[in-house]
Amino acid sequence: MTQSATGDLKTKHRAIWASGDYSRVADDVIPGLGERLVRATPIGPGTKVLDIAAGTGNAAVPAAAAGADVVAGDLTPELFEAGRRNAATAGVQLRWEQADAEALPYADGEFDVVISCVGIMFAPFHRAAADELVRVTRSGGSIGLVNWTPTGFIGQMFAAMKPFAPPPPAGAQPPPLWGSEEHVTALLGDRVDGLEMRREHAVVDCFADADAFRTFFKTNYGPTIAVYKSLAGDPERTGQLDRELTDLAVAHDLGGGRMEWEYLLVTAQRV
DSSP states (O other): OOHHHHHHHHHHHHHHHHSSOHHHIIIIISTTHHHHHHHHTTOOTTOEEEEETOTTTTTHHHHHHTTOEEEEEESOGGGHHHHHHHHHHHTOOOEEEEOBTTBOSSOTTOEEEEEEESOGGGSSOHHHHHHHHHHTEEEEEEEEEEEEOSSSHHHHHHHHHGGGSOOOOTTOOOGGGGGOHHHHHHHHGGGEEEEEEEEEEEEEOOOSSHHHHHHHHHHHOHHHHHHHHHTTTOHHHHHHHHHHHHHHHHHHOOSTTOEEEEEEEEEEEEO
16 A cells, blocks of 8 residues: 555545544443453553554543553544543543554554553554554553454444445554454464453443434444445435334343443453
C-alpha cells in the first residue's frame, strides 16, 4: 500500500470513530469492561501504562484511578474531550495523545503494562498492530486485552453488516479475529510468556428491546453509522440491514432486553 493510500485509510478510519458518540457506547453499554481489564493486569501506583486505541478512556481512566502513570493513545483525538470529562469526574489525571496502533510514537520497552479494551482489534492490519503492542512493552512487562469474539454478539453483528459494507482494503482482517485464541496466539507468538485467554461475558441491559438496540447503534456507533451511510439512497438494502440487526438482538435477548456479549480476556508477559 502506498504512503498516500495509507494516509487516506487512516483518515477514513479516524472519521468512522469520530462519527456518532462513542462515549455513550463506552459509558452506557459497556461501562465495566475497562475496569475488568485493569483488575486482570498488574496495574498499580507508579506503573507506566499505555492504553492503545483508548477511545474515551474506559480502561485508561480506571488505570489512572489505580495510581498508574497512564498514556491514553488513540488515532481519533476527537474522542479525547469526552475522555477528559470522564477523567475529571473520576478525579484523575492522564496524558491523551494521538497515536496510531500500527505505528506507535513510543520507544521500545517504554511501558510496564500495555492494554487495550475493544480497541486495538479495530486496527485493520493485525500483524502491524501486534508488533507495535509487543515492541512498546518492556521485557518482563505485561499485556492485557479485551477483544470481542467472532462467535459473540458483536462478532455476529459485524458478520451481519459485512454483506452491506464496502469491501475492506487489501490485507485488512476482520476485527473479531482478535477474539480468537488461535489468532492471538499466532500474533504474539514466542515473544510472550504466560499467555492466558479466557472467554467472559459483558452483561448489557441498557436497551428496552431489539429496536432500541438498533436505533442506538445506528446513531452512536461509528462502524454501524458508516455501513448505513454507504447504503444511503437504497431504502431496500437499508431495510434489510435493519431487519438483520433487529433479528440478531432478538436472538440474544435473555428477557427484558438483557444480553450477554462474549469477549476474550487476554493476559501475557513480554519475554
